[in-house]
Amino acid sequence: MTLMVSKKKRSKVEIEKKTKWWKLKKEECCEDFRQKLRQALGGQVVLPDHWETTAEVIRVTGRKVLGVSSGRRKEDKETWWWNEEVQDSIQRKRLAKKKWDMDRTEESRQEYKELQRRVKREVSKAKQEAYDELYTRLDTREGQKDLYRLARQRDQDGKDVQQVRVIKDRDGRVLTCEESVQRRWKEYFEELMNEENEREKRVEGVTSVEQKVDKIRKDEVRKALKRMKSGKAVGPDDIPVEVWKCLGEAAVEFLTSLFNRVLESEKMPEEWRSSVLVPIFKNKDDVQSCSNYKGIKLMSHTMKLWERVVEARLRTVVEICEQQYGFMPRKSTTDAIFALRILMEKYRVRGSCTVCL
Incomplete structure (x- = not known):
C-alpha cells in the first residue's frame, strides 16, 4: 500500500513595508535627507505651511533616500554579523559554483575552490570583528539596554505571543478564523474604552475663568522636541520624531506655526485622529483571553509633540497636592x-x- 501525504502549505505572513527612518541616526544619511527634501521643495529652506503637503513630501523623500523594508518576516539567523564585503564574496562564490556546475572544467573548479577558501577567511574575520564590537558595546549604557531588550525578546519568542492567531470569544469558544479574531478584538476594545461610569455632580456656583492664551513660542517647541524619545514606533502618518530632530531649526519654525494654527482654529489635522491599536500580552494567565492583553495605541509623533507643549504649559498653572x-x-x-x-x-x-x- 502506498500512502501519499501532501505537504502542508505554510501561510504567507504579510508584513507592512516600513520606511527605514532609523538610518537618520547616521549624520551622512541625515544630511542627505535634508538636501533631497530641500530639492523636493524647489530649493526652499522653509517648509510649507500646509500640513498635508509637508507630510507627503517628507514621506516620499524618506522612501527615496532611506529606502523601505522588504516586507518579509524577520527570521532568527546566525548571519546578523554579515557585512557588505562578506555578502559580495558569497555572491561571487555562488556564481562560481553555478559556472562549475554548468561546464565542469578544471579551471572553473579551481576558481570555485579558491573563492570558497577566501570566503571562509573573510567570514571568520568579519564574525570576530562583529563580536568584538558587540562585547565593547555591552560595556556601555546603550549596550546594556540592548542586552535587556534581546533577553526580553527571547523570552517572548519562547511563549509564542508575538502573533495571536487564535483568541476566545466572550463565551470561551476559541476563534481561529482571522476575520472572527479581528471582530472579537474590535468588540473587546470598544467595550473597554466606551464603558460608562457614574458621573459626579458638577459643583454649582463656580465660574470659569477665561483669559487670553499666548501664542506658542519657538523655545517651547525646542524644549518639547528635546524631551521626545527617539526609536519609538510611528503612527499611521509614518513621520517619526527623528525627522523633526534631523531638520533642526526649519522643523521648529514649521511646528511652531502649525501648533499656533491648531491653537487658534481649535482643529487638528485629520491624520492625527487615526491610530493603530496593538494588543500586548501581560505575561500572565491565559494567552487566548483578551482581558490578559493591554492595548497600546501607536499615534502620530507630531501630535505627541503638540501634547507635550500643552502639558508643559498646564504644569505651570495647575497646582497638584x-x-x-x-x-x-x-x-x-x-x-x-x-x-x-x-x-x-x-x-x-x-x-x-x-x-x-
Whole structure:
C-alpha cells in the first residue's frame, strides 16, 4: 500500500513595508535627507505651511533616500554579523559554483575552490570583528539596554505571543478564523474604552475663568522636541520624531506655526485622529483571553509633540497636592505604599491603630 501525504502549505505572513527612518541616526544619511527634501521643495529652506503637503513630501523623500523594508518576516539567523564585503564574496562564490556546475572544467573548479577558501577567511574575520564590537558595546549604557531588550525578546519568542492567531470569544469558544479574531478584538476594545461610569455632580456656583492664551513660542517647541524619545514606533502618518530632530531649526519654525494654527482654529489635522491599536500580552494567565492583553495605541509623533507643549504649559498653572504620587515626575506609587507599610508596622509595634484617609 502506498500512502501519499501532501505537504502542508505554510501561510504567507504579510508584513507592512516600513520606511527605514532609523538610518537618520547616521549624520551622512541625515544630511542627505535634508538636501533631497530641500530639492523636493524647489530649493526652499522653509517648509510649507500646509500640513498635508509637508507630510507627503517628507514621506516620499524618506522612501527615496532611506529606502523601505522588504516586507518579509524577520527570521532568527546566525548571519546578523554579515557585512557588505562578506555578502559580495558569497555572491561571487555562488556564481562560481553555478559556472562549475554548468561546464565542469578544471579551471572553473579551481576558481570555485579558491573563492570558497577566501570566503571562509573573510567570514571568520568579519564574525570576530562583529563580536568584538558587540562585547565593547555591552560595556556601555546603550549596550546594556540592548542586552535587556534581546533577553526580553527571547523570552517572548519562547511563549509564542508575538502573533495571536487564535483568541476566545466572550463565551470561551476559541476563534481561529482571522476575520472572527479581528471582530472579537474590535468588540473587546470598544467595550473597554466606551464603558460608562457614574458621573459626579458638577459643583454649582463656580465660574470659569477665561483669559487670553499666548501664542506658542519657538523655545517651547525646542524644549518639547528635546524631551521626545527617539526609536519609538510611528503612527499611521509614518513621520517619526527623528525627522523633526534631523531638520533642526526649519522643523521648529514649521511646528511652531502649525501648533499656533491648531491653537487658534481649535482643529487638528485629520491624520492625527487615526491610530493603530496593538494588543500586548501581560505575561500572565491565559494567552487566548483578551482581558490578559493591554492595548497600546501607536499615534502620530507630531501630535505627541503638540501634547507635550500643552502639558508643559498646564504644569505651570495647575497646582497638584504633595500627596499625589501617580503619574508624577520623580515620584512613584511604590514609594507611597512602602511609606504606608512602614507607618503601619511602627504603630503595630506600639500597639496603636492606624487610620488612613
